[in-house]
Amino acid sequence: xxxxxxxxxxxxxxxxxxxxxxxxxxxxxxxxxxxxxxxxxxxxxxxxxxxxxxxxxxxxxxxxxxxxxxxxxxxxxxxxxxxxxxxxxxxxxxxxxxxxxxxxxxxxxxxxxxxxxxxxxxxxxxxxxxxxxxxxxxxxxxxxxxxx
Numbered sequence: 204x205x206x207x208x209x210x211x212x213x214x215x216x217x218x219x220x221x222x223x224x225x226x227x228x229x230x231x232x233x234x235x236x237x238x239x240x241x242x243x244x245x246x247x248x249x250x251x252x253x254x255x256x257x258x259x260x261x262x263x264x265x266x267x268x269x270x271x272x273x274x275x276x277x278x279x280x281x282x283x284x285x286x287x288x289x290x291x292x293x294x295x296x297x298x299x300x301x302x303x304x305x306x307x308x309x310x311x312x313x314x315x316x317x318x319x320x321x322x323x324x325x326x327x328x329x330x331x332x333x334x335x336x337x338x339x340x341x342x343x344x345x346x347x348x349x350x351x
Contacts, residue, residue: 204243206232206234206239206241207239207241208234208239208241209234209236209237209239211235211236211237213234213235213236214232214233214234215232215233215234215235216230216231216232217232217233217240218231222244222285223285223288223289224289224292226246226247226292226296227244227246227247227292228244228245228246229242229244230242230244230245250299250304251263251304252264252298252299252304252305252306253304253305253306254306254311255305255306255307255308256308257308257309269291269294269295269311269315270287270288272315272330273287273290273291273315273319273326273330274287275329276319276327276329277319280325280326282322282323286322290318290319290322293318294311294314294315297314298310298314312334315330315334316330324350328343328346328347328350331346332346
């Protein structure tokens with residue numbers, strides 16, 4: 204693994220452990236050249252997923268984009284980064300488990316909606332407001348009424 208600070212290719216693993224949900228390995232690394240420490244994650248990658256956007260455009264699935272989107276929805280809520288990681292891991296597993304390499308963006312959005320509904324109701328409404336393209340306060344009212 205190349206050092207992100209000095210580009211030295213000879214870094215050493217100092218500690219490895221599975222993440223809480225067991226879906227990846229967290230490795231603490233050390234660079235003997237510049238004495239820097241950094242963390243890497245190793246995950247199983249079953250297949251290359253492609254997201255088909257509403258306009259028909261195809262883009263490679265971006266796990267980091269999914270994490271950022273969920274992170275925005277849970278911002279300033281009582282949700283930990285570990286909980287976000289678990290949600291992202293579960294969504295990725297579900298998508299890979301579909302057996303398809305091309306996934307409509309609506310499927311990804313619905314998976315996020317389902318996960319956020321269980322995780323945090325405010326984050327769920329925040330995400331829905333963007334995903335469902337709320338335009339007016341009335342849109343929020345109608346959506347919140349469906350939560351019952």
